[in-house]
Amino acid sequence: MKQWYCARLLFESVHDPPERPSMMSPLFEESYVVFRASEDESIHRRSLEIAHGMEDNYEAAAGNQVYRTFPEILEIQEIMTNKEQLEDGIEVFFRWWFNPGPRAFKIMRKTHEGRAWWLDDDAEIAETQAQR
Numbered sequence: 001m002k003q004w005y006c007a008r009l010l011f012e013s014v015h016d017p018p019e020r021p022s023m024m025s026p027l028f029e030e031s032y033v034v035f036r037a038s039e040d041e042s043i044h045r046r047s048l049e050i051a052h053g054m055e056d057n058y059e060a061a062a063g064n065q066v067y068r069t070f071p072e073i074l075e076i077q078e079i080m081t082n083k084e085q086l087e088d089g090i091e092v093f094f095r096w097w098f099n100p101g102p103r104a105f106k107i108m109r110k111t112h113e114g115r116a117w118w119l120d121d122d123a124e125i126a127e128t129q130a131q132r
Contacts, residue, residue, distance in 0.1 A: 002036040004079035006092045007047040010072050016065045047073055
C-alpha cells in the first residue's frame with residue numbers, strides 16, 4: 001500500500017546575468033509538497049524526482065534568465081492516514097517545539113508579511129489576535 005508524505009523543499013532563484021545586490025537577493029523559496037510512495041520505493045529518491053521536476057527557468061521582464069534551482073530537501077514527514085485520498089482535516093505537517101521561549105513563538109507565528117489573507121473579515125482577525 002502507498003503511504004502519503006509531505007516534503008519541505010528549498011528552491012533558489014538564480015538570475016543570469018546576476019542581479020545587483022538587494023534586499024530580495026538571493027531569493028529562496030520553501031515549498032511543501034505532498035506525494036505518495038510505496039513500501040518498496042525510496043522516499044528520498046521519490047522526493048528528489050518531484051523536486052527536480054519543479055525546477056524551472058524563464059525570461060524575466062528585464063530580459064534576463066531566471067533559474068529556479070533545487071539545492072536540498074529540508075525535511076520529510078509521513079502523513080499519518082490510511083486513506084487513499086487526502087481529506088479535509090488531515091494533518092500534513094507538524095513540528096515539536098520543546099520548551100519554546102519568546103523568540104520561538106515569534107518564529108512560529110511569522111509566516112508572511114502583512115494581513116492574514118485567509119481570514120474573512122476584521123472580526124476573525126481580532127478573534128485570532130485575542131487568542132494569542
